[in-house]
Amino acid sequence: MSFRTLVESEDYARQKALIEPDVRRLDEVLGSTTFKLCQRPSDRRRLVRGTARLYVIPTDPFPGAPALLIAYTFDEHEVTLLWIELAGSNEDAEE
Secondary structure, eight states: OOOOEEEEOHHHHHHHHHHOSOHHHHHHHHHHHHHHHHHOGGGSEESSTTSSSOEEEEOOOOTTOOOEEEEEEEOSSEEEEEEEEETTSOTTOOO
């Protein structure tokens, strides 16, 4: 199985720092979710139907941490993390 490289956009990096200043803790929260993205990003749901490869994935439950949503795009080599937000703050996401 091949793994894609994760690339953080500037918006994603800024939002991540605002959500949790403790980088080590946030990396723990995001670890299993980003690992899944490196393996099989197309298994997740599209953020907006009809968009070309714009997807969203919720983070896995983590003790004492809020649920987060990560929006991303991908190709055969990279997954680009576009933004991150607290789950429930984007009412427009489709199932």
